[in-house]
Amino acid sequence: MEIVTHELMHSLVGQKVDVFSVQNEQQVGELEIFNVENGRIDTAEFSSFSISLRGDPNNQLPQDNYLFKHSTFGEYPMFMSIYDVDKYQIVISRKRN
Numbered sequence: 001m002e003i004v005t006h007e008l009m010h011s012l013v014g015q016k017v018d019v020f021s022v023q024n025e026q027q028v029g030e031l032e033i034f035n036v037e038n039g040r041i042d043t044a045e046f047s048s049f050s051i052s053l054r055g056d057p058n059n060q061l062p063q064d065n066y067l068f069k070h071s072t073f074g075e076y077p078m079f080m081s082i083y084d085v086d087k088y089q090i091v092i093s094r095k096r097n
Contacts, residue, residue: 003073006049010036012072020067022077031055031088041093048093057086
């Protein structure tokens with residue numbers, strides 16, 4: 001069972017998540033989830049969705065793997081890329097069970 005789902009992340013729109021380095025588990029930032037959308041892959045075999053986040057433009061985080069923490073899902077590692085001065089995206093693509 002997957003912890004981070006489209007439905008769960010959609011319910012967190014407007015909330016903040018803490019972002020930690022995977023290497024040393026130090027907090028590197030805090031981001032707000034501002035959008036969750038279905039992805040382009042939606043077949044009988046695969047599904048996908050994207051999570052858009054907004055942060056402090058003075059604390060840009062590079063594209064990398066991070067450990068995200070929130071009281072709803074605990075902690076979960078995800079790959080995040082930056083696409084604007086203060087905006088980031090995570091794309092989740094999974095094989096359906």
